[in-house]
Amino acid sequence: MSRARKSVLHILLLVIIFVASLHSAVLGSNSLVAIRRADMFHGLVKIIKNYSSLSILQEESNGQENVSHPEQTTMPQASPTPNATKVPTAEPTATAAPTVSETPFPTATPIPEEELKNTILVYFHETDMVRRLNIEEYVLGVLAAEMSDRFELEALKAQAVAIRTNCYYSLEHVKEHKDGAVICTDSSHCQAFSDEDYSSKYVKAVTKTEGIVIKYDGEYISANYFYNSGGYTEDSSNVWGGSGKPYLVAVSSPGEEAFDSYYKEYEFSMKSFAKKSGIKGASYENITDIDRSSSGGINSITINGKKLSGRELRSRLDLRSTKAYFKQGEDGKIIVEVYGYGHGVGMSQCGAQAMALEDASYKTILTHYYTGVKIRSIN
Ligand SMILES: [Zn+2]
Structure with missing residues (x-):
């Protein structure tokens, strides 16, 4: 009142x-x-x-x-359809809801522990979303993204087992990701993922190896892989420092030379070499003190008095690998011959393909590239 x-x-x-x-x-x-x-x-x-x-x-x-x-x-x-269709802001909410419910295991509803055991929280970096996927479903998506289905079935099977092993390894050694995800779809950080229709060959490679993983000393391994080693893989300690891992040591990788990725030649003018390396006055003459691993990868290099690690050099010059050899070209040009494609640690995909073409089984491929491991079933 x-x-x-x-x-x-x-x-x-x-x-x-x-x-x-x-x-x-x-x-x-x-x-x-x-x-x-x-x-x-x-x-x-x-x-x-x-x-x-x-x-x-x-x-x-x-x-x-x-x-x-x-x-x-x-x-x-809140009223059902008429206004919702008129108000544009209502549309994203309307479409967002089904997307959430489309995820196989929405986080809001409790999942039985038995089912949870076979799932993994994946961060999709392209869409900034976290989804819980069944592990075998995840393995299939990564396989489709990481290896061509023109490869031999045994090579694909070896790849599927490596991916699955990384999945279980990640569950035990969680890297920092959004909303508690344990793995992401960024290939430079974890493993790529493809949502596209999977060919029957991919499906076969996954189902034929269902539940198969790689273990060292009873533990899941970090099953690193790359495209082409240029003839010899690398010790993990040479590439990532630290004491390394006993199963990630250098081994020969024959048959890779049959692939285009085996060799590439780069040519830099003195100006572009200085610009890309970020070192003033860089030239062929002042490249000194190249320290290489036994596999041929550059551990460190000094250019015009500035020391770089092999990884820094690869990143700055945008080279396929650290297995780089320098030659002097005409007019002060710098020629860089690069062998292999990728970091060189673990399994070579081209090497796996070469072995599969020689009738090696996926188990033989895996035990060749990962030293001292056992191929086991998780069950
Ligand atoms: Zn990641």
């Missing part, structure tokens, strides 16, 4: 009491009149009270109307 209205009621009440008192004074203290006067007084009070409560109700309902303004704007969105 507003203050003004209250004041008016108070004045009205006082006037009534005043009039009643006057009336009483005129009529004397006759008991009958006193009862009538009291009735009249109570009756008036009742009317005033009713009026007041009515006002309060109105005020409350007015208040509700004010509060309900935002509701009114949301109500059309």
Whole structure:
């Protein structure tokens, strides 16, 4: 009730009491009149009270109307179709909901532990989304993204087992990803993933090796792989530093020379060599102190007094690998001969293909590239 209205009621009440008192004074203290006067007084009070409560109700309902303004704007969105289709903002919510429910195991609903055991939270870096996938489904998607289905079935099977092993390894050695995801679809960080229709060859490679993994000393291995080693793979310690892993050591990788990825020649002008390397005055003459691994990859190199690691050199010059050899070209040009494609640690995909073409089984391929490992079933 507003203050003004209250004041008016108070004045009205006082006037009534005043009039009643006057009336009483005129009529004397006759008991009958006193009862009538009291009735009249109570009756008036009742009317005033009713009026007041009515006002309060109105005020409350007015208040509700004010509060309900935002509701009114949301109500059309809540109402089923007509408004939802008119309001563009309602559309993303409408489409977003099914996408969430499309995920095989929405995080909101509790998943039985047995089912959870065979799933993995994957961060899709292209769409900035996290999805829980069945591990075999994940293996299939990565296989389709990481190896051509023109490769031999045994090479594809070896690749599928390596991918699956990385999946279980990642569950035990979680890298930092969005929303608790344990692996991502960025090939430079984890493993790529493809959602496209999978050929029967991919499906076969996955189903034929279902549940098969690689273990070293009873533990899942970090099953690194790359495209082409240029003849010899690398010790992981040479590429990533640290003490390395006993199963990621250099081995020969015959047959890779049959692939285009085996060799590439780069030519830099002195100017572009200096620009790309980020070293002023860089030239063929001031390339010194090249330290190589036994496989041929550059561990470190000094150019015009500045020392770079092999990985830095590869990244700056955008080379296929660190297995780089320098030659002087005409007019101060720098020729770089590069063997292989990729970091060179673990399984060579071209090497796996070469072995499969020679009738090697996927197990033989895996035990060749990962030293001292055992091929096991997770069950
Ligand atoms: Zn990642």
